[in-house]
Amino acid sequence: MTWKAKNNIIQGLSRNSSRLKRISDAFAFARDGRVLKGTLPISGFERLHDLLTEITGEVAYHLQGFKGERGEFMLRLEVTGTLPLACQRCLNAVSFDLDVDSLLELVPEGAELSQDELEDDTRDFLPLASELDVAEFVEDEILLALPVAPRHEECGLPGAADAGDRINPFAALSGLKGKPN
Numbered sequence: 001m002t003w004k005a006k007n008n009i010i011q012g013l014s015r016n017s018s019r020l021k022r023i024s025d026a027f028a029f030a031r032d033g034r035v036l037k038g039t040l041p042i043s044g045f046e047r048l049h050d051l052l053t054e055i056t057g058e059v060a061y062h063l064q065g066f067k068g069e070r071g072e073f074m075l076r077l078e079v080t081g082t083l084p085l086a087c088q089r090c091l092n093a094v095s096f097d098l099d100v101d102s103l104l105e106l107v108p109e110g111a112e113l114s115q116d117e118l119e120d121d122t123r124d125f126l127p128l129a130s131e132l133d134v135a136e137f138v139e140d141e142i143l144l145a146l147p148v149a150p151r152h153e154e155c156g157l158p159g160a161a162d163a164g165d166r167i168n169p170f171a172a173l174s175g176l177k178g179k180p181n
């Protein structure tokens with residue numbers, strides 16, 4: 001997905017979101033070197049729900065604004081917490097420790113980025129008009145940090161005993177094939 005498309009989705013979701021925790025001017029937030037931190041309930045991250053075995057608990061976030069070497073407006077977002085991801089083999093919970101540490105460069109919405117900028121893997125851009133929905137932003141970064149196919153390192157060994165006869169046939173098949181992917 002392009003950064004423009006992603007931003008359009010974020011903008012669309014933000015309009016419908018009743019969640020608070022907004023920074024009205026993210027550029028000023030960065031320029032002034034401000035910090036925002038707190039916790040957010042996992043129940044508020046609706047795009048995560050299908051990936052979880054239970055929807056409880058919260059994550060802690062720390063958002064720091066600053067100006068980069070070129071005078072660019074930067075945000076550093078750190079998110080920690082533990083998510084009970086559904087194992088792709090047995091569907092039981094795999095405890096996943098979140099350790100998000102993202103650095104994003106704010107750019108005005110609609111600004112054209114040069115080809116060099118777009119292809120620079122060391123820079124991540126976040127196009128914004130001005131307002132930043134913090135919960136939406138945290139959710140985006142959590143989604144990017146999750147494993148594509150979470151599963152237990154030794155899935156099926158202790159789980160099989162617990163589950164009795166209700167062993168997922170696909171899980172058993174995966175076990176025979178070793179570790180796909």
Ligand SMILES: [Zn+2]
Pocket residue numbers: 087088089090091092151152155156159
């Ligand atoms: Zn498993």
